[in-house]
Amino acid sequence: MVIVACLLLPFVGLLLYGMDRVEDWLTRSSEPPRHAGARRLRLIAGGRQEPATRSGPARHSSRAA
Numbered sequence: 001m002v003i004v005a006c007l008l009l010p011f012v013g014l015l016l017y018g019m020d021r022v023e024d025w026l027t028r029s030s031e032p033p034r035h036a037g038a039r040r041l042r043l044i045a046g047g048r049q050e051p052a053t054r055s056g057p058a059r060h061s062s063r064a065a
Helices: 002-027
Strands: none
Touching: none
16 A cells, blocks of 8 residues: 555646646736836936935924823
8 A cells, every 4th residue: 555655646746736837827817917017116226326415304393282
């Protein structure tokens, strides 16, 4: 019985892999995702041509009683 189980193990592994690939193929949408636009974020250092300037310290007024 152990020999039969060991012989069936590769078949079961391939079956699970194939079922996973088929499930991904069936649930894939045909339209591109919403976040795949033409705009790209520039998150690298030195991306600006001029240094950013601050307008001064931010002052927040609190109306708490």
